[in-house]
Amino acid sequence: MKTHLALLRGINVSGHNMIKMEALKTTLEAVGFQNVQTYIQSGNVFVDTEEENPAAVGFKIKQEIFKAFGHEVPIVVIGKSDLEACFKNNPFLKEKDLDIKKLYVAFISTTLKSESINDLKMSQVKPDDASIDGTKIYIKYAVGAGKTRFDQKYIEKKLNVTATIRNWNTVTQLLQLYEER
The missing domain is CATH 3.30.70.1280 (SP0830-like domains)
Incomplete structure (x- = not known):
């Protein structure tokens, strides 16, 4: 199983x-x-x-x-390894004074190349920031998820993928649930 x-x-x-x-x-x-x-x-x-x-x-x-x-x-x-990678590879976790409430992860249907970040045209959604890691996009919102153009629809349109976004608290809870199974 x-x-x-x-x-x-x-x-x-x-x-x-x-x-x-x-x-x-x-x-x-x-x-x-x-x-x-x-x-x-x-x-x-x-x-x-x-x-x-x-x-x-x-x-x-x-x-x-x-x-x-x-x-x-x-x-x-x-899989569980995808969630574990979020904690290991998220570059924003290294930042001092990070507001966890503004940290999100977009899970993507296909593997992205690191140069896909250019396709996201981040200058159009600044001051939000993002980093691509295979099938994940780590997102740090400047103000919050409710006040940005950089959402799942934006990602899907720019990259021609299926995407779904979870906040950092949910990512943390999902990994904990995986570990309890």
């Missing part, structure tokens, strides 16, 4: 794509996922399965969500 973490994008936001986590858990268990565990209403779902391929797991979850709830939900599936 392998544990996967599915990060669902855009559910239960401002009354759109509403999915109760208990109903999602029941739906995923009904199609064979085991040890299904959700974390907060924004769509973080741990599943155990024999399937090794994260993309296949994401595709199956996406299909089941559409069948059960009628929502087309983009999903990025990550």
